[in-house]
Amino acid sequence: MTAETLSLRLHRPPVIRRPMLHRIFRADPMTVRHALSFLRERFDGSAGEEVIFRVELALAEILNNICQHGGEGAAERPDGRSHAPLIHLCVIRHVEGIACAVTDDGIPLPDHCLGAHILPCAPPADERSALPEGGFGWFLIQDLTASLSYFREGRRNFLAFIVPLGEATSGDQFSPNCSG
Amino acid sequence: MQLSLLPQDDGVTIRVEEKRLDAAVALAFKDKVRSLVAHGGARIALDLSPVDFMDSSGLGAVIAIFKSMPAGRSLVLAGLSPNVERVFRLTRMDKVMTIIPGPQAVDHSRPTWHDRER
Numbered sequence: 335m336t337a338e339t340l341s342l343r344l345h346r347p348p349v350i351r352r353p354m355l356h357r358i359f360r361a362d363p364m365t366v367r368h369a370l371s372f373l374r375e376r377f378d379g380s381a382g383e384e385v386i387f388r389v390e391l392a393l394a395e396i397l398n399n400i401c402q403h404g405g406e407g408a409a410e411r412p413d414g415r416s417h418a419p420l421i422h423l424c425v426i427r428h429v430e431g432i433a434c435a436v437t438d439d440g441i442p443l444p445d446h447c448l449g450a451h452i453l454p455c456a457p458p459a460d461e462r463s464a465l466p467e468g469g470f471g472w473f474l475i476q477d478l479t480a481s482l483s484y485f486r487e488g489r490r491n492f493l494a495f496i497v498p499l500g501e502a503t504s505g506d507q508f509s510p511n512c513s514g
Numbered sequence: 515m516q517l518s519l520l521p522q523d524d525g526v527t528i529r530v531e532e533k534r535l536d537a538a539v540a541l542a543f544k545d546k547v548r549s550l551v552a553h554g555g556a557r558i559a560l561d562l563s564p565v566d567f568m569d570s571s572g573l574g575a576v577i578a579i580f581k582s583m584p585a586g587r588s589l590v591l592a593g594l595s596p597n598v599e600r601v602f603r604l605t606r607m608d609k610v611m612t613i614i615p616g617p618q619a620v621d622h623s624r625p626t627w628h629d630r631e632r
Contacts, residue, residue: 363538370567371534387597394569398537453606467577470570470605477604 351380355425360418361404361438366397369423380427381499388497389425389432392478395471396436396493397421399447404440404491431480431498439489448484451476515542519550525557526550527592535565535572535598544575548582556587559614563593568601580611590614 353376359365370390377386400419408417419440426433451473454466476482479495486492516531528550532539551558560576562568576591583589590612594602602608 363536367534367536367538374567383596384600387600390567391569391597391601394536394567398569398571401537462581462583465577465581465610467574467581468570470573474570474601474604 352427353377353380354427355423357421357423359421359423361397361401361421361440362418363398363401366394366401369397370394373425377425377427377432381432385432385497385499388478389434392475392495392497393423393425393434393436395475397423399471400436400438400440404438406441408441428496430500431496433494433496435492435494437490437492440491442486443484443491443493447472448482515539515546517546517550522555522557522559525555525559525587527559527561528554529561529564531564533564533566535562535568535575537569537571540571540575543572544578547575547579551579551583551587551589554587558583558587558589560589560591561593562591562598563595565598566595568598570601570605573601573605573607576611577607588612
């Protein structure tokens with residue numbers, strides 16, 4: 335290799351990685367953790383650090399929700415445990431963002447989950463006991479994602495969204511108190 | 515769920531020795547820290563520097579710990595990684611809780627007590 339071709343190679347723009355991921359797993363906090371760790375590993379470097387964070391957090395909230403509520407009302411299995419929904423997770427790095435699709439065979443997603451969500455109210459500083467400990471999940475999902483869409487077909491829920499690459503840091507559009 | 519305890523002059527630093535503060539450990543984390551707070555002194559620092567991912571379950575556990583602090587005791591959060599700091603900022607909980615920048619100074623000359631879940 336001549337010095338000239340070596341120089342050309344060294345100056346070639348880096349190839350943009352466009353990873354994909356497909357995982358099938360039972361809804362359980364540990365399987366969710368493993369899937370998200372694998373996602374982080376596979377998508378590391380394929381987009382900005384904050385974009386990867388937004389994908390990971392949005393998926394964590396969606397998948398935790400399936401773990402917590404997806405099996406509600408399901409008939410018990412012969413071994414006495416309740417039915418844990420089977421999740422299919424598909425994530426693809428597109429040109430303009432990271433697209434995610436989550437399907438599961440749990441109970442239908444209640445309508446209110448996809449309605450407008452505002453941040454749970456923070457009480458005055460001297461009323462620590464009134465602080466919300468939950469209710470952040472769907473607010474975060476909606477705040478972190480774009481084009482969030484849902485439909486149910488047969489026995490499965492289908493939820494899809496995208497995290498744009500150029501998303502500005504958000505979290506400023508909601509008031510931290512109840513007045514907003 | 516592993517925590518390290520580091521005695522300080524005015525209280526104790528509880529260091530969370532986990533990479534992920536998520537739904538898989540949130541309940542154990544909350545219960546364990548709350549039991550330690552009872553013997554912790556006036557100022558409790560929760561050092562989260564090993565944690566590089568936290569979801570709303572982890573956040574909810576931190577808020578529950580904050581709410582259950584006995585009167586006259588304070589809780590500060592230290593060592594927030596960018597991902598953890600983002601969750602506090604997105605939910606505006608950074609305005610409610612005391613977050614000190616940088617990792618909590620660790621004095622290795624003092625004894626550290628490790629606590630591992632059975």
